[in-house]
Amino acid sequence: MKILTASEMGATDRRTAETGISLGTLMENAGQAVASFLLRHYPEAAHVMVLCGKGNNGGDGFVVARLLAGEGVGVRVLLAGREEEVQGEAAQALRQLKQATSDEVLAELAEPVDVDELTELLGEADLLVDAVVGTGFKPPLRGVASALRDALLRVQVPVVAVDLPSGWDADSQAETVDGAFRADAVVTFTAPKLAHVFGHLTADIFGPVVVAEIGSPESTIESANRLAWTGTSKSITEKPRPINSNKGKFGHVLVVGGSYGTFGAPSMASLACMRAGAGLVTAAVPRSIVVPVGGIAPELMVRGLDEGPEGSATAANLERLEDLLSGIKVLAIGPGLSTRGEASAFARGLVAQTTLPIVIDADGLNAFDAERAKTLDGHGRTMVLTPHPGEMARLLGKTVKEVEADRVELARSFATAHQVTLVLKGWRTLVAHPDGRISVNTNGNPALAKGGSGDILTGIVAAMLAQFPDQVAEAVEAAVYLHGLAADLVAQTVDEKAVLATDVIDHLSAAFRYRNHDQDGLTWLCGILKETSGA
Numbered sequence: 382m383k384i385l386t387a388s389e390m391g392a393t394d395r396r397t398a399e400t401g402i403s404l405g406t407l408m409e410n411a412g413q414a415v416a417s418f419l420l421r422h423y424p425e426a427a428h429v430m431v432l433c434g435k436g437n438n439g440g441d442g443f444v445v446a447r448l449l450a451g452e453g454v455g456v457r458v459l460l461a462g463r464e465e466e467v468q469g470e471a472a473q474a475l476r477q478l479k480q481a482t483s484d485e486v487l488a489e490l491a492e493p494v495d496v497d498e499l500t501e502l503l504g505e506a507d508l509l510v511d512a513v514v515g516t517g518f519k520p521p522l523r524g525v526a527s528a529l530r531d532a533l534l535r536v537q538v539p540v541v542a543v544d545l546p547s548g549w550d551a552d553s554q555a556e557t558v559d560g561a562f563r564a565d566a567v568v569t570f571t572a573p574k575l576a577h578v579f580g581h582l583t584a585d586i587f588g589p590v591v592v593a594e595i596g597s598p599e600s601t602i603e604s605a606n607r608l609a610w611t612g613t614s615k616s617i618t619e620k621p622r623p624i625n626s627n628k629g630k631f632g633h634v635l636v637v638g639g640s641y642g643t644f645g646a647p648s649m650a651s652l653a654c655m656r657a658g659a660g661l662v663t664a665a666v667p668r669s670i671v672v673p674v675g676g677i678a679p680e681l682m683v684r685g686l687d688e689g690p691e692g693s694a695t696a697a698n699l700e701r702l703e704d705l706l707s708g709i710k711v712l713a714i715g716p717g718l719s720t721r722g723e724a725s726a727f728a729r730g731l732v733a734q735t736t737l738p739i740v741i742d743a744d745g746l747n748a749f750d751a752e753r754a755k756t757l758d759g760h761g762r763t764m765v766l767t768p769h770p771g772e773m774a775r776l777l778g779k780t781v782k783e784v785e786a787d788r789v790e791l792a793r794s795f796a797t798a799h800q801v802t803l804v805l806k807g808w809r810t811l812v813a814h815p816d817g818r819i820s821v822n823t824n825g826n827p828a829l830a831k832g833g834s835g836d837i838l839t840g841i842v843a844a845m846l847a848q849f850p851d852q853v854a855e856a857v858e859a860a861v862y863l864h865g866l867a868a869d870l871v872a873q874t875v876d877e878k879a880v881l882a883t884d885v886i887d888h889l890s891a892a893f894r895y896r897n898h899d900q901d902g903l904t905w906l907c908g909i910l911k912e913t914s915g916a
Contacts, residue, residue, distance in 0.1 A: 382573065382592070382609060382610040382613045383602055383603075383608070383609050383610075384574070384575060384604060384606070384610060384821065385571075385602070385604055386552050386575060386606065387517060387550075387551040387552050389603060389605065389606075390516050390551070390571070390572070391516075391517065393572070393601050393602050396597075396603075397596065397601045400601065404437070404469075404470050405473060407596055408437065408474055409474075410593075410596050411441045411444070411544075411570050411595050412442075412443070412444020412447070412474070414568060414595060414901070414902075414903065415441065415445045415510070415541070415543055415568045416445050416448035417901045418541070418568050418591065418903065419510070420449070420452060420454075421901065422566070422589075423507075423508050423541075425507070427454065427455055428454075428455045428457075428507045428508075429454055429455065429456050429506060429507065429508045429510060430456075430457050430505075430508070431445055431446040431456065431509075431512060432459050432461065432509060432510065432511055432512060432529055433458055433460050434461050434512065434514050434526065435460070435461065435462045435466045435467050435468070435471065436471060436514065436515075436517070437469075437515070437517075438512050438515035438516075438518075438543060438544055439460070439461075439467065439471050440469075440472075440473075440474040441474075441512050441543050442510060442512025443458065443474035443478045444474050444477075444478075445510055445543070446458050446478055446482075447474075447477060447481050450481060450482050450486070451481065457486060457506075458478070458487045459488050459490055459502075460489050460490060461490050461513055461525040461526050462490070462525065463489055464487065475487075490528075492524050494524075494528035496531050496532050499532040502532075503533065503538060504537075506538050508538065508539055508541065509533070509536075509539070509541070510540075510543060511533075511541065511542040511543060511547050511562050513526050513529060513562070514526065514547045514548070515545055515551075516544055516545060516574055517551075518545075518550075518551075520550055520558075521548065521560050522548040522561075526547060530547070533562055533563055539566075540562065540563055540565050540566075541567070541568065542564040542566070542568070542582070543568060544568070544569050544570065545567065545569065545574070545577070545582070546561045546562040546582055547561065547562040548560050548562055549562075549580065549582065552574070552576070553575065553576045553579070553580060554575055554789075557580070558580070564582055564584065564588065565585065565588050566589040566908070567582050567583065567589070567590045568593060569590070569593070570592070570594075571592070571593075571597045572604075573590075573592055573610060573906055575608075577590055577592075577823075578608075578610065578821045579821070582907075583907070586827075587907070587908050587909055588907065588908055589908035589910075590905075590907040591903040591904060591906065591908075593901075593902065593903050593904075594902060607817055607818045607819060608789075608819050608820070609818065609819070609820045609821070610820060610823065610906065611821065611822040611858040611859070611861050611862040612822075612823065612824075612862050612904070612906065613820075613858075614856075614858035614859045615859050615866075615897065617852060617855045618658075618845075618859050618863070619893075628660035631659055631660035631847060631848045632710040632844075632846070632848060633660060633662070633663070633708050634659045634662045634663070634710065634843045634844060635663050635706065635709045635713070636650050636654060636662065636663070636664045636713045637664075637665045637666075637712065637713065637715075637718070637745075638717045638743070638744070639664070639666035639674060639716070639717045639718065640667055640688075640692050640717060640718060640721065640724065641667060641669050641670060641691070641692020641693070642692065643670075643717035643719060644670040644674050644717065645717065645833065646716035646743065647664050647666050647674055647836070648664070648677040649716070649837050650664075650713060650716040650836040650840035651674070651678075651681050651840060652678055652681070652840065653836070653837040653841050653885075654840035654844045655678065655680055655840075656840075656890075657845065657860070657863070658844050658845075658847075659843065659844040659847045659848065660847065661682070662680070663681070663684055663709075664681060664682070664683050665686055665705060666683065666684075666685070666686060666694075667685070667686050667692060667693060667694055668685035669688060671683050671685045689721075689722040691719070691721035691722035691724075692719075692721070693718065693724035694724050694727045695722065695723045695724075695727060696723045696727045696730055697723075698727055699727065699730045699734060702734055706735060709737060711737065711739070711843050711847045712731075712735060712738070712843075713740040713742070713839050713840065713842075713843040714732070714739065714740070714741055714745040715728065715741055715745025715746060717744070718744035718745060719744055720744055724744065725744070728744065728745050728748035729748050729749065732745070732756075736761075737762075738762065738765075739762075739764050739765070740765045740839055741764070741765070741766050742767045742836070742839040743772075743836065746766060746768050746772045746775070746776065747775065749775075749776060750776075750778070751776060751777060751778030752778075754777075754799075757776075757801060758799060758800065759799055759801035759802070760800045763846065763850075764800075765801065765804065765842055765846070765853075766801055766802070766803050767804040767806065767835065767838060767839055767842065768805060768806065769806045769807065773792075777791065777795065779791075788805055788807070789811065789819060792805045792811045792813035792819065793813050793817055797815060797816070801815060802853060802854070804842070804857065806835065809821055809823065810822040810825065810861055810865070812857055812858050818854070820854075820858045822862055822865055823906045823907050824862065824865035824866050824907065825865030825869065826868055827877050828871060828872045828875075828877040828878075829864075829882075829885070831880065831882050832882065833882030834882045834885065836882070837882055837883075837885055837886060838860070838861070838864045841860040842861075845857065845859055845860040863889065864885065866892040866895060867885045867891070868888075869909055870888045870892060871885060871887075895910070896910070
């Protein structure tokens, strides 16, 4: 699923019209999608108040109001302006609303507005629908719209936003913005805009943000920014395995890591790799921690590495490289490896001397500073790097603040220059591909702010590469999505502060079974769709 700018969304609508699908048809379909969402997810709302602007977003709201009224829901429409100011398809939608109901359904709001009186009015509703302004709007809100925003902040009634919370710039990549309507859920259309994937649009961390297809052909949707959504790639994991499957078909992963005192990291990476579907998993760790790592699961195979007095792997292990990598399909290096002694030299040598598909994380990345990072070369091979912002800053020779200020373009430029797949972790983890495409992940929650979360992601990425070696982009995107989704499923029943990284592994099965499309045809970018989650 592509991610669009506001201007690209406008261009999509124009190209759609050229195919013979009118703006009025798109408006009707949009209103139908919102009405279906409201009826399914707010079935107890007997009195719905729809807040409408004078433009096309308001037109969507008029359709919603008409359809809800047709289902027996008590509806009232508050228009931010005068009826004669409504033009085009929105005016037609308003006429149809009044014909299907009565003139009394509509109340005009004109300046000056008494916010206290407006607050009391809004508080009478069971549910509020925000259809004041949408994608084409540029902040700030003024006049009646501003008064509606202020009144909304005073009431406890749930709010569902049509397209975007009014006042939010569709092209914003900010996590939060001041001056916009609050929202408990968002229904947008055709494709997500930048704000839908980078912003935290809802009051609750698990508030739904969903996308409805309303009739625009795929050929009309064009994205110059080359941004897409990771959740689309989960589909590769949803096809049942062949009935005649065997472990050899799903790859043998070698996890290289660990040092004395840090056996947990390779253990978690290996366990996640097994749970995510790899056929075989071997952990190569210093001999002093072979027993505790091997004890994580009877299915895990373990190889002992030579270690120095610091308890970390030595470069001498490179002499046994052919034996170590025999039969291996994917190599994951870094979890708990340490940077003591010869560990970093061993990591750099291993990366340089093998052409296997490789995932590099944690101390595998710390073995490369900005100068040595020049040797990270993915030309002709599969190389996946999974840095957090601190590790990314080290690779680039920049500060964390500089990395966070320009995440998309720094990830894109590094991935294309080095021909690697780069997973830049953090709020809205990015997957940057060697060809310049970037996918944005929209799940995950603060429960992942725990030691071990990155090790588990490493294991999942390696497992996906082992199973889908010819679909590298989709495999990595699916891994990132599954990791965040499993964390979201955990947090449905366990307070996020109490979640352990290994709890995420325990919920991978539910994440695989989860479907992000609901029975009304909506795609869930954010939030948990209960009917497929088992939560």
